[in-house]
Amino acid sequence: MPTATASSDTDMKAVTRELRVDIIRMIEAAGSGHPGGSLSVIDLLSVLYLKTLRHRPAEPLWPDRDRVVLSKGHACPALYAVMAKTGYFSRDLLSGLRKLGSPLQGHPDRLRLPGIEVSTGSLGQGLSIALGMALAAKLDKKDFKTWCILGDGEMQEGQVWEALLAAPKFKLDNLIAIVDYNNGQIDGSVKEVMDLEPLADKLRAFNWETIVIDGHDLAAIEGAYAQAARVSGRPVAIVAKTAKGKGVSFMEHPCEWHGKAPNKDEADRAAKELC
Amino acid sequence: MPKATRQSFGDALVRIGEKDSRLVVLDADLSKSTGTGGFLKKFPERHFEFGIAEQNMIGAAAGLALCGKVPVAASFSCFLIGRLETIRVAVAYNKTNVKLAGTHAGIGIGDDGTSQMGLEDVAAMRALPGMTVLQPADDLEARQMTEWMIAHDGPVFIRLTRQVVPDVHAEGYRFQLGKADVLHEPAAAKGEAKLQATVFASGGTVGPAVDAAKSLAARGFRVRVVNAGSLMPFDLEAPARAAAESQRIVTVEDHNITGGLGSAVCEAVATSGLGCPVVRLGLESFGESASGAELYEKYGLSAEHIVEACLRNLN
Known part of the structure; x- marks a missing residue:
């Protein structure tokens, strides 16, 4: 069982604030990293790890665990923060992000950090891998779920649409894709760079049960996860509308804080806002 | 069969x-x-x-x-x-x-x-x-x-x-990872005469390589044929032995000569420190439409081309 849980919504809110500070401090210490997309996805990951997942952080290879594939691997500071919070590893490791010999690589590495299911970072690949995991569960008649978190910019990759086409064919109702729709990517807003709209309609047309939520509303997230887990016969997509840099006023911008580390002063200001 | x-x-x-x-x-x-x-x-x-x-x-x-x-x-x-x-x-x-x-x-x-x-x-x-x-x-x-x-x-x-x-292995053959195997061994020679050549082949070019060695044997040339089925890891000993015992090495592959069998053999010979010329047969361009046999002839992978590569004046 997770070593950390949050019993009430107020507690969860406090946890997500605390994890946001971890993200900022970790990237500040590394001197590089991706704060924008980590802050947009942290609420989704927090609810997943603290409220929804069937997992045993002390036994990361437990065969019946739910699988999580962070396809948008650059947001791993958020994943590391929530994994430390739930007891996969000591929080002390967070300050080693991106440093020589650290298991906390710049993008997740499953062979260096137990609890990471898939080494990701090359965008567009995670959903196919998650699909294979869901297929294996069906073959073995196991009831674990596979959760795949995608970035919105990543949805521009053709491989994602190959996987979106395939999952309903295999009736993978044990596969849940969560799109962190923060509308930001390196070269500008997603809308300008390569618009995805109407995204939810496209996913529905691809035969995915599609749920649209506010990706920073913790209760809505928890509700969507519970709803997704009950769907039968086809895969589920959760389009989570989020904001890049969410929680830190000066980082809430589609692309300015995609891949830039805060300096000490900026990190202090961010932490102050969050506390 | x-x-x-x-x-x-x-x-x-x-x-x-x-x-x-x-x-x-x-x-x-x-x-x-x-x-x-x-x-x-x-x-x-x-x-x-x-x-x-x-x-x-x-x-x-x-x-x-x-x-x-x-x-x-x-x-x-x-x-x-x-x-x-x-x-x-x-x-x-x-x-x-x-x-x-x-x-x-x-x-x-x-x-x-x-x-x-x-x-x-x-x-x-x-x-x-x-x-x-x-x-x-x-x-x-x-x-x-x-x-x-x-x-x-x-x-x-x-x-x-x-x-x-064609079948080139005897029934008792056992594949071993990282090991090349000799498919055609020429008769022993008197004295310390080096082989005319050692030919390295893999996949579709193994048949033509064996045919070439047989045709050369009939003409009195001693040529060994080595099958490199394990391209990675690669048998580093086999090219070193070939370099020591042969006047030249010929590689023949149905693949571009960059990065495939020919490259692997050259890398192994260079690493061995033994000097031996290597003639690489293979593609240096894209292919085209025709029968496979016609293309093996045109792009230099047929038995006749391998014979020629074993005998050609390298100076």
């Missing part, structure tokens, strides 16, 4: 599937061509059709492997390595237990032409850390390699022919 190695591979999958329930097979609309049709017929519940979407198939294979399955993802080798970045991350970097079966290797496929020919696949796969790269020469070796790779824990790329290839 003479068979296309894709067929030998497909036959082996059916037999392995009977005893190993972990084995699953994935295709991308080419199960009628990759040799996996027999497995599909026998074990439909363990065969997955991904349609014409190779990168999704390869990624899904990685996911299946991460959950304990032993997936074989099959397609033409050129279409598999067209998804190199997916293979690099989902298979090699993640060290997933995925077996990639690349059929229709080289100009040997004939009529369909360049876009269907795997001509750079070995170069690409050899550059990936942890990848095992195999290329059987005949039916027996193809069946043994298929058995070996399913039992092996780690990513493997196996390169298979569309065309029928």
Whole structure:
């Protein structure tokens, strides 16, 4: 069982604030990293790890665990923060992000950090891998779920649409894709760079049960996860509308804080806002 | 008996599937061509059709492997390595237990032409850390390699022919990873005379290499033929021995001469510190449409070309 849980919504809110500070401090210490997309996805990951997942952080290879594939691997500071919070590893490791010999690589590495299911970072690949995991569960008649978190910019990759086409064919109702729709990517807003709209309609047309939520509303997230887990016969997509840099006023911008580390002063200001 | 190695591979999958329930097979609309049709017929519940979407198939294979399955993802080798970045991350970097079966290797496929020919696949796969790269020469070796790779824990790329290839191995042959094997050994000579040449071949070019050595033997030239079925890891001893015992080394491959067998042999000879000229036969361009035999003749892979490469004045 997770070593950390949050019993009430107020507690969860406090946890997500605390994890946001971890993200900022970790990237500040590394001197590089991706704060924008980590802050947009942290609420989704927090609810997943603290409220929804069937997992045993002390036994990361437990065969019946739910699988999580962070396809948008650059947001791993958020994943590391929530994994430390739930007891996969000591929080002390967070300050080693991106440093020589650290298991906390710049993008997740499953062979260096137990609890990471898939080494990701090359965008567009995670959903196919998650699909294979869901297929294996069906073959073995196991009831674990596979959760795949995608970035919105990543949805521009053709491989994602190959996987979106395939999952309903295999009736993978044990596969849940969560799109962190923060509308930001390196070269500008997603809308300008390569618009995805109407995204939810496209996913529905691809035969995915599609749920649209506010990706920073913790209760809505928890509700969507519970709803997704009950769907039968086809895969589920959760389009989570989020904001890049969410929680830190000066980082809430589609692309300015995609891949830039805060300096000490900026990190202090961010932490102050969050506390 | 003479068979296309894709067929030998497909036959082996059916037999392995009977005893190993972990084995699953994935295709991308080419199960009628990759040799996996027999497995599909026998074990439909363990065969997955991904349609014409190779990168999704390869990624899904990685996911299946991460959950304990032993997936074989099959397609033409050129279409598999067209998804190199997916293979690099989902298979090699993640060290997933995925077996990639690349059929229709080289100009040997004939009529369909360049876009269907795997001509750079070995170069690409050899550059990936942890990848095992195999290329059987005949039916027996193809069946043994298929058995070996399913039992092996780690990513493997196996390169298979569309065309029928002759039997070159005796019944008692046992494939060993990282070992080349001698298929034609010339009669011992008096004194310390070096061999005229050692020919390294792999896959579809092994038959012509053996024919060339026999024809040279009839003319009094002593030539050894080495089959390099394990392209990665590569047998470093065999080229060193060849460099020490031969006047020249000839490599012949149905692949671009950059990054494949010829390169592997040159790397091994250079590392050995023994000086020996290496003549590389293989593609330096794309292919074209014609029969496989015509193309082997035109692009320098036929027995006659190998004979000429063993005898040509290197000065």
